[in-house]
Amino acid sequence: MKEKNIEFIGTGGGLKCDNPNCDWSDASIEFKDMAKWLNKPCPICGENLLTEEDYKNAQALFAAINILNEMSSEEIDDIASVIDIEELKKSNIFKNTKGIENLGQEKVIVSFSTHKTIEIKEITPLNTDFKLVIIESPFAGDVETNVAYARKCAKDCLNRGEAPFASHLLYTQAGILNDEIPEERELGIKAGLVWGAKAEKTVVYTDLGISIGMKLGIAHAQACGREIEYRKLY
Numbered sequence: 001m002k003e004k005n006i007e008f009i010g011t012g013g014g015l016k017c018d019n020p021n022c023d024w025s026d027a028s029i030e031f032k033d034m035a036k037w038l039n040k041p042c043p044i045c046g047e048n049l050l051t052e053e054d055y056k057n058a059q060a061l062f063a064a065i066n067i068l069n070e071m072s073s074e075e076i077d078d079i080a081s082v083i084d085i086e087e088l089k090k091s092n093i094f095k096n097t098k099g100i101e102n103l104g105q106e107k108v109i110v111s112f113s114t115h116k117t118i119e120i121k122e123i124t125p126l127n128t129d130f131k132l133v134i135i136e137s138p139f140a141g142d143v144e145t146n147v148a149y150a151r152k153c154a155k156d157c158l159n160r161g162e163a164p165f166a167s168h169l170l171y172t173q174a175g176i177l178n179d180e181i182p183e184e185r186e187l188g189i190k191a192g193l194v195w196g197a198k199a200e201k202t203v204v205y206t207d208l209g210i211s212i213g214m215k216l217g218i219a220h221a222q223a224c225g226r227e228i229e230y231r232k233l234y
C-alpha cells in the first residue's frame with residue numbers, strides 16, 4: 001500500500017476538555033465518532049466538550065488532509081517548492097507554531113488544535129534514529145512511587161529521542177516475574193543485563209536515590225564499557 005502523505009498517530013482524533021482547570025481527555029475517540037460528542041458535557045467539570053464551531057474546524061482540517069493524501073508525491077513536492085515559511089508565519093494557522101523551521105525536514109510530526117480556530121501547535125522532525133538506552137531507577141521499597149517514577153523516566157527518554165528499556169517496569173508486571181521471590185528477581189536482573197548489552201547508554205535517574213539494584217546496573221554498564229549518564233527529572 002502506498003504510504004500516505006499525512007499519517008495519523010493514534011486514532012487521529014481524541015477529545016480533551018477545554019476548561020484549563022480540568023484534565024479530562026479521551027484519546028481513544030475517533031474522528032468518525034466525534035459527532036456523537038457534539039454539545040455533550042465534560043464528565044468531570046460539565047463544560048461543553050465539543051461545540052459546533054470546534055467540530056466544524058476539525059471537519060475542515062480533516063477534509064484538507066484528505067485532499068493532500070489524494071496527491072502524488074510529485075504534486076506534494078510541487079506545492080512544497082513554492083511554500084515560503086516567512087509568508088506562512090503570517091497566517092493565523094501558523095502564527096504560534098513552535099518549530100516551524102522543521103517544515104524543511106523530509107518527515108515531521110505535526111500537532112494541532114481545532115479549538116475555536118485551527119492552529120498548528122508544533123512541528124518536530126520525525127526521529128527515526130532512536131538511541132537504545134537502559135533506565136536505572138529504584139524499584140524495591142515504595143514500589144508504587146518507584147513504578148510511577150520509572151514511567152516518567154521512560155517518557156523523559158522518549159522525549160529525548162531515545163528508545164528506553166526498563167526491566168523493572170516490564171518484568172515486574174503481574175503474571176511475569178515476582179520481585180519478592182529471589183530466583184525470579186535474579187532472573188529478571190539477568191535478562192535486563194542481557195538487554196543492557198545491546199544498549200548504547202545507561203541512564204541513571206537519581207531523584208529518588210541510588211538503590212542496590214541500580215548500583216548493580218551501573219557496575220555492569222561500567223564493566224561493559226557502556227556510556228553512563230546521570231539525570232534528574234526534578
Ligand SMILES: [Zn+2]
Nearest residue numbers: 017022042045
Ligand atoms: Zn472538563
